[in-house]
Structure formats: structure tokens, C-alpha cells
Amino acid sequence: MASALLGIEGVTVTEAEEEADGRLSVWARITGPAACPGCATISERVHEWVVTRPRDVRYGGREICLFLVKRRLECAEEDCPQGTFTEWAPQVPPRCAITRRLLEHAGNEVAGRGITPAESARHNGISWPSVHGAFAGQADEILGDEPGQVSHLGIDEHRRGRPRWRRDTDTGETVQLADRWHTCFYDLSGNQGMLGQAEGRTSDDASYWLAGATPAWRDAVRVVAIDMCTIYLSAVRRMLPRAQVAVDLFHVVQLAVKAVGDVRRRAIREKYGRRGKAGDPEYGIKHLLEQNLENLSPDNFAKIIETLDSDRHGQQIALAWIAKEKLRDALNIRARITGSTPCGRQVRGRLFAFYDWCAQNERVTELIVLAGTISRWEDQIVTAVITGVTNARSESLNRIAKLEARHAYGFRNPANQRRRVRIACTRGTRRNKPSPTAKTTHIVTMQQHAPG
């Protein structure tokens, strides 16, 4: 029964004892016939007895000191070069210091539960390289195969570490040594999570990764979602000429909200000759101006109108605020909000109303700059509104990537970082596919004792 509780195939428990420090000492020996690894002959000639102490998983939270007694046997075959050999079991192969199930458990803790190899090593009483090796083996098996085809691809940048600076001793200037970035590729339409990472964040870095994919994979990409970043736009143009590019609409609205803030700050400075502070009516509505029009309560709406209608400074802010809402009008006809897919002409029509408004109020220079930026990205905005593809999933996975780096207190090794981040981003999706080796169940039978 004790052997069944220990649950190591081919190992029989002979004695178990509780130590003063709460640990459990378990004495066990390997059972069954032992075959020579050289010639596979079964031998019974005992050369000596050895006691090994492999690390094993905890038992109900308690640490186990496993004393494994093994026989060293002499090979019975006369001309076998092996000489002697020790007994072994699948969980405790020759020369093993850690049971296979502990390695599997430690690797699982990192790959599946997201704790760091260092933390797992501490808890399990084994070394960092052992845990990392077990994790890398599991992770590479999951991540190893080429990414499957995706129709919607997300590209985003991710800072992989602090920038490093050095002071030049001759000139006294501060020189940047390294600014470490990763370009990340995400599956936005399926459940593959992060597809891969490339070191650096230039157009060439992104193109290089895309060039590594098969032509069939590149042809399958229909829409690519990016932030408003020309670097990745040119990489997509070069490597995926047939894909449409959608710009993330969150960043478009963010740009308009920023323009409203710029106008508000300038107007306050012109009116009071100083920066805004609590008590200024224009300052008091700054968060209301950032809200979506449809989310404002009637009272708050009245408050904005009252504040902005009072003088010419307020009216400038109002012009920018209306421009923001006109831009949002164009974005809000996407299917997620209206329930029906719009056509390109509808979107461009509403964008035209926005441009028209900016042109009519050209004295607010911030609006001219905003309209210029929007018109440069018009095709990508229209694609985003029509297809409804957003970079939201990229951003959420990017957050996981940042969290992973924080848990690790930074990474020295970029390859390890990429592996850890990718496994974290695919956790719960790809890694849950059934494993090729089915677990066998051991049935424990107990003798029934008659009462009395």
C-alpha cells in the first residue's frame, strides 16, 4: 500500500518514517528483473548494494527524503563489455539525481502556471539549470512547430529591457549603448496567441521575421493590424503586399483626445497667462472632454456647454471637442457598434465631414495637424472600420509579456525571454492540446477485511 502511495512504477517502499523536522524518510528498493544495458541479459549476480538519494516530488506538501536501495549486478554474459550495472526504473534511470516526475512537475510549473524557474527550483530543492532544462524541453515541444496560418496578423513592439547609457569620458556626453526592443507577431483571428518575436524594432527586423515564413503562410494573411507606426507599415508593404493594413482605432481616438487636450492647455494659457489649476472652469471639465459624447450625463453635457460657451477661449476648445466627436462618428459605424458592416464610401463620407470641420476652423492649428495625420492614415482607418480588426489582443498579450519580464526581474538572455514570453502568451490555448503520451492510470486495490 505504501508503494502505491509513493506511486513510482517499479519501486517498492520498504520503510517510511517521520523525521523530527517534519520530513518523511522513505526507504525503497527497485523490484523486478534487471536486464544488462549492454546485452539485455537478465542477471541475478549481486556485486554490491548502493543507496542513492534522488529528489522526488513532495508528498501532500511534505518534503520526502527518498533513500533508494539499488543492486549493482554483474553481467552474466561472459564476453559482454558492460561488466557491472545498477538497477533502474523508468522514473529513476541510471545516474539520475532527480526523478523524472519531479522534472516534469517543475517544467510544468514554469510552462503552465507561469512561476519562474528560480522560484520552482527553490520550492522543489533542485537547481535552476535543471528546472530551466525541463521547462525548455516542454516549451520547445509546444512552440517548436511552425505557426499555423492566420488571416488577421497583429504586429506590435515590446520593450525588452531598460535602455543602457554610458558617459563618454572624452566629450562628457551621454551615449546610448543599447535600447532593447522586440517586435512581436500575434494571431488575432485564431487562438495561437503570440506567433513569434524578432529582436529590434526596425522595418528590416520585422521584414526579416516575415521573410522567414513560407510563401503560403504570407499569402494567407488578409489583414494586418498595427499601431500608427510607419515602420511596420513599410515592412508589411514590402513582405505582405497583398494584405490590407488596419490601424488600431484606439490610437486614432487617442490622437484626437490629445489634440483636444493641447487646445485646452493653450487656451487656458492664453486666457490666464499661466497653466491651468483646480478652480479654473476649463480645468474642471478636462476629464469630461475626454469622455465619449454618448456616455456623458445630461448634467455633465450641460456643464461642458456652459463652460465652453462663455468666451472665445472656451469656444476654441469646443471646436476641437466637436472635431474629436466628428472623427469618432466616422469610426463608430463599424459593425461591432451598429451590427452591420459599413461600406468604404460611408466611412470616407464621415471622414470628409471631419476634414471639412477642421478646414473651416483652420485658426485652431492643432486641428490642421490632426486632420493631416488622419488623412495620411485614411486607407488604414477605413480598413479597420470595415473589417473590425483591432490590435486589442496584441496589446493584452503585450501586457503579459511585460508581466513576465517583471516576474523574472528582467532577462539577460533574449532567447530565454522569447521562449518564456511566447509560452506565457499561448498559455491556456495552444498548450492545452492533448499530449501524445496518454497517462496510464494505476488501479489501487485493497483487501477487504471482514468486520470482527
Ligand SMILES: [Zn+2]
Ligand atoms: Zn551484458
